Amino acid sequence: MARMPNPRVLAEVLRSGNLHARLRAAREGLTGVRLQLIAAALDLGLLDALDEGPASTEQLAGRLGAVEQDLLVAYLRVLAAAGVITGEGSWRLTRFGRAVVGDDVVRASYEGFGGYHTELYRDLPALLRGGPGRRDTAEQGEVIARLSAAIYPLIRDLLVRTVTERRPRRVLDIGCGAGLHLAAMLEAAPDVTGIGVDVDPDTAALARRTLSERGLADRASVEAVDIQKALAAGRPGALTDRIDLALLANVIYYVPVDERVELLRAVAHLLAPGGALVVVTTVAGPQLFSRHLDLLLRAQEGRMELPAVDVLLGQLREVGLQPQPVKWIGPPGAALGAVTAIR
Known part of the structure; x- marks a missing residue:
């Protein structure tokens, strides 16, 4: 039976400071610990090692190249206390631990928020003093693409409705990420062909794999190219044919502010008469994630920010397009909007 605290001690605790703020600080502190310990387990390869089956401490030490077994045991016990693994001496993943390994959006969330999203605040003092900007878009492209898959169901519904209504023959996904959005457009209409472009080669390879796994590789291609540079140099490649529907999903805010009009104008010129550009983006707003993402963007090399x-x-x-009213496609407070603009 739990022992009740001494009333005088409890009264002293209540008088000693802002109890609500202290409890919140402790709760959020433990949340931060949980985030970092799971991110570390992924980085170490520990969870992947246990995904192969239960393992002893000695077996894990061998797989991880760990020589400090006492430290490893202490870390394993923290993971067990967090509900990620279970066992003592013979360790195995819990149901939640298997989800971290098996659900790529969950995995990418821990990698991204345990990595560059929170590293931002450790780097902030140097950034405020004029230190070099961050390069997350170049160095974390694959994780960013995998994280964006979290809102794929929301965007997929929008794209299916748009393709069904507009009946395009050729579609373009700029900054195609994992290829999920391009696949959704192709699956919504069997006679549609398309192209995806992404500046990151690893991400482009991920998109090709998505198309191949869904049996769509014969109807679309993916190029690892900086579309801004390609269009500026007059090398459109597979973009020679007119585009009926173009998509910029969670991309526009990664384009430096002074280059956005130029990119939008170049994309507008790719559209066939009556063609449409769909821009999906988190917009500047008072929500915590919106403010955080805006700060993260402003900390990058080049002048980036969330669009108003x-x-x-x-x-x-x-650039000569006629935008329709914004459609809010996320949950209340998400600040995720979509604009369809017609040529």
């Missing part, structure tokens, strides 16, 4: 809705609509009009 009115600015984005004005830029689309500036």
Whole structure:
């Protein structure tokens, strides 16, 4: 039976400071610990090692190249206390641990938020003093693409409706990431062909694998290319044919502010008459994630930031497109919007 605290001690605790703030700090501190310990387990390859089956401490030490077994045991016990693994001496994944390994969105969430998303704040003092900007878009491209898959169901529904209504013959996915959005457009209409482009070669390879696994490789191609540079140099390659529907999903905010109109104008020129550009983006707003993402963008090399809705609509009009009203496609407070602009 739990022992009740001494009333005088409890009264002293209540008088000693802001109890609500202290409890919140402790709760959020433990959340931060959980995030980092799971991210470390993925980075070490420990969870992947246990995904092969239960293992003793000695077996794990051999697989991980760990020589400090006492330290390893202490770490394993922390993971067990967090509900990621179970056992003592013979360790195995819990149901949650298997989800971390097997659900790539879960895995990417721990890798991303345990990595570059929170590293930002450790780097912030140096950044504020004029240190070099971060290079997350170049160095974390694959993780960023995998993280974006978390909102794929929301975007997929929008794309299926758009393809069904507009009946495009050729589609383009700019910054195609894992290829999920391109696949959704192709699956919505059997006669559609398409192309995906992504600046990161590993991400482009991931998109090709997605298309291949879904039996769509014969209807679309993926190029590892910086579309801004390719279009500026007059080398459109597979973009020679007119595009009926183009997509910029969670991409526009990675384009430096002073280059956005130029990119939108180049994409507009690729569209066939009556063609459409769909821009899906988190927009600048007061929500915590919106503020955090905006800060993360402003910390990068080049001038990046989340777009304001009115600015984005004005830029689309500036390049000769006619934007329709914004559709909010995320849960309340998500600040995730979609704009369809017609040529």
